[in-house]
Amino acid sequence: MKRAVYPGTFDPVTFGHLDIIERSSRIFDEVIVGILVNHAKVPLFTVEERLEMIERAVRQMPNVKVMSFDGLLIDFAKSQDAGFLVRGLRAVTDFEYELQMTQTNKVIAPEIDTIFLTTSLKYSYLSSSTVKELASFGSDIDRFVPAHVADRIKEKYRK
Numbered sequence: 001m002k003r004a005v006y007p008g009t010f011d012p013v014t015f016g017h018l019d020i021i022e023r024s025s026r027i028f029d030e031v032i033v034g035i036l037v038n039h040a041k042v043p044l045f046t047v048e049e050r051l052e053m054i055e056r057a058v059r060q061m062p063n064v065k066v067m068s069f070d071g072l073l074i075d076f077a078k079s080q081d082a083g084f085l086v087r088g089l090r091a092v093t094d095f096e097y098e099l100q101m102t103q104t105n106k107v108i109a110p111e112i113d114t115i116f117l118t119t120s121l122k123y124s125y126l127s128s129s130t131v132k133e134l135a136s137f138g139s140d141i142d143r144f145v146p147a148h149v150a151d152r153i154k155e156k157y158r159k
């Protein structure tokens with residue numbers, strides 16, 4: 001059984017993330033979307049809200065599971081018996097950081113491999129931060145995130 005963890009902050013999930021999730025679900029038997037409880041960042045959405053939004057977006061993908069985790073990604077992957085990590089690469093700017101992370105993880109857990117999926121061109125510019133910034137200025141974000149996510153973002157900025 002090939003099980004992969006796709007980790008991230010997902011604050012909130014975008015069509016870019018969903019593209020990676022959908023494509024990995026066709027490569028692996030099971031994909032666990034792991035929402036990192038990141039104490040260094042102050043997120044717009046709570047972990048529970050992020051979990052709920054992703055779960056709703058992946059309903060049509062039976063081999064995708066959504067969980068949150070605290071602590072080291074490698075420990076989480078081991079606890080789930082996952083042999084692979086999935087990361088998305090958008091641009092060269094992502095590369096250096098991702099390479100460093102991957103090599104560190106490989107030293108800590110040589111049995112776990114990281115697989116990179118390059119972004120689909122139409123989402124290469126897309127990030128959660130851009131979506132939040134646009135929404136904060138009242139700009140339309142419906143092209144970037146599922147409708148239920150767009151509603152939640154708009155609701156946050158109305159407050």
Ligand code: ADP
Binds near residue numbers: 008017118125126
């Ligand atoms: P992190 O804070 O860990 O980078 P993100 O939620 O921003 O978390 O991203 C999670 C993963 O999804 C990362 O591997 C990132 O490169 C990838 N990703 C983010 N946006 C896109 C996109 N538009 N297309 C493809 N991959 C993406």
